[in-house]
Amino acid sequence: MAxxxxxxxxxxxxIDAYSPPLIASRIDKVALVKAKLxxxxxxxxxxxxxxxxxxxxxxxxxxxxxxxxxxxxxSLIAGIVFSLGLMLVVVGGAELFTGNCLxxxxxxxxxxxxxxxxxxxxxxxxxxxxxxxxxxxxxxxTHQWExxxxxVGAKALLIWAV
Numbered sequence: 001m002a003x004x005x006x007x008x009x010x011x012x013x014x015i016d017a018y019s020p021p022l023i024a025s026r027i028d029k030v031a032l033v034k035a036k037l038x039x040x041x042x043x044x045x046x047x048x049x050x051x052x053x054x055x056x057x058x059x060x061x062x063x064x065x066x067x068x069x070x071x072x073x074x075s076l077i078a079g080i081v082f083s084l085g086l087m088l089v090v091v092g093g094a095e096l097f098t099g100n101c102l103x104x105x106x107x108x109x110x111x112x113x114x115x116x117x118x119x120x121x122x123x124x125x126x127x128x129x130x131x132x133x134x135x136x137x138x139x140x141x142t143h144q145w146e147x148x149x150x151x152v153g154a155k156a157l158l159i160w161a162v
Contacts, residue, residue: 046127056085
């Protein structure tokens with residue numbers, strides 16, 4: 001009689017779920033690293049984050065500028081396309097102010113000082129502002145707002161007006 005061996009099925013999907021206390025602990029460790037970055041590192045990576053987010057915003061504006069789809073579907077597409085900027089921030093390791101707001105976890109656990117936290121927030125926000133305004137300047141100089149018979153510029157104004 002032949003023996004049959006039963007093998008365990010191969011696990012294809014590995015869900016990496018952490019408990020809330022473990023997530024807080026991991027964020028606390030990241031907060032310590034971010035708080036110890038130099039002014040130049042935080043500022044330059046902040047500029048990169050501003051550029052990346054502006055690229056995502058410009059791409060979303062460009063893609064939806066002449067959309068004849070329903071408003072809800074157009075908004076969904078814009079959100080999906082905008083997420084490219086967020087992906088660039090994560091993959092590029094840039095310092096986005098909204099993400100850096102989580103370093104308050106390090107402050108609450110008393111691992112970083114108030115000064116370190118506020119310094120990180122101010123420098124990353126300033127870097128984000130410089131990066132995004134740099135992209136605005138480049139978009140203006142390249143006349144991207146004139147694409148599709150000025151539809152990209154009109155869409156940007158509609159987004160800004162809302």
